[in-house]
Amino acid sequence: MLQTDFQSLIQKAIDSKTKPVGSLGRIEALAAQLARIQNTLMPVAASCGLTLFAGDHGMALAGVSAYPQAVTRQMVMNFLGGGAAANVFARTLGVDVEVVDCGVAGEPINAPSLLSRRLGAGTANAIERPAMTAVELDKALANGRAIGGDSDHDTACFGEMGIGNTSSASLVAAKILGYPVADLVGRGTGLADDGLKRKQALLEAAAGRTPDSLPADHALMEYGGFEIATMTGAMTAAAGAGRVVLVDGFIATVAALCARELSPGCAANFVYAHRSAEAGHARVLEALAAKPLLDLDMRLGEGTGALLAWPLVQAAAAMLRDMASFESAGVSGPA
């Protein structure tokens, strides 16, 4: 069937439901997207998994974050213990959580429930040199594809943890979009004014090492993080496998931007969950013409925004699948 014909069938199905035309607002657009992704007028949103990608950044040691690098590792232990915001939200929603070490600083973490896909003990300091090699990038993308492609869930939430990764994400996005990095720098975990100034100067120095504009793979190699690159691969494969991908905050949206550049078809499966309070997020969303579902002033990461959007995905699918039509319920249509 032609795409336009299927789109008009979807619209007809949505408009036949017992509600004034258009009255469920953006839930209707979301339902239509789910129908397109699953190629059915009976979309299913039955199960969702959260994969948390953790990695460290050489840049963090230059002082671009309000928190020390050690927090990445400590938070991985917290995820494994079930005590982080992402765990708590996931439990309330019945979502499974898996944690991936993509390259946390220090010795490998020895925990049976942790998936080890380490590319090293953190990236190189991208202020001075490329964050990773082409071989490391390829491996991270491949690791991500294997993780994103292997799941029983119809919906995937991807979250990240990495002290310094707002710096990495700002630089990657600036190079892909051809924006000055200053337009995309924010307070991250909560830098005060003097810290923000220092971060801005360091990121401008980092950006100055390379041309104003870079393709996504070069941008990732120069400025990316192991967790961001692994998430990028996971997003392409999850979308390729027909899953709905709930895109979290600033860092996850930059991974989605990379995924779209590397594998354009995957964008159709992306649902932008929320607008983070991190300064650059609104700009990157704008560049993607993406209107996220939620705006809760959150800026945590960990997939917390994506998790909170999961019930909306479930509601949208149930609306299209289960709501009565004017005809089946014997309700009069517009006069």
Ligand SMILES: O=C(O)c1ccc[n+]([C@@H]2O[C@H](COP(=O)([O-])O)[C@@H](O)[C@H]2O)c1
């Ligand atoms: O998701 C977001 O929009 C977001 C915005 C600001 C900070 N974060 C989280 O905070 C960490 C990065 O902040 P920073 O200041 O260390 O670059 C990293 O672990 C992210 O998960 C996440």
Ligand SMILES: Cc1cc2nc[nH]c2cc1C
């Ligand atoms: C405590 C803490 C938890 C986080 N979760 C994601 N990024 C984080 C950064 C910090 C500092």
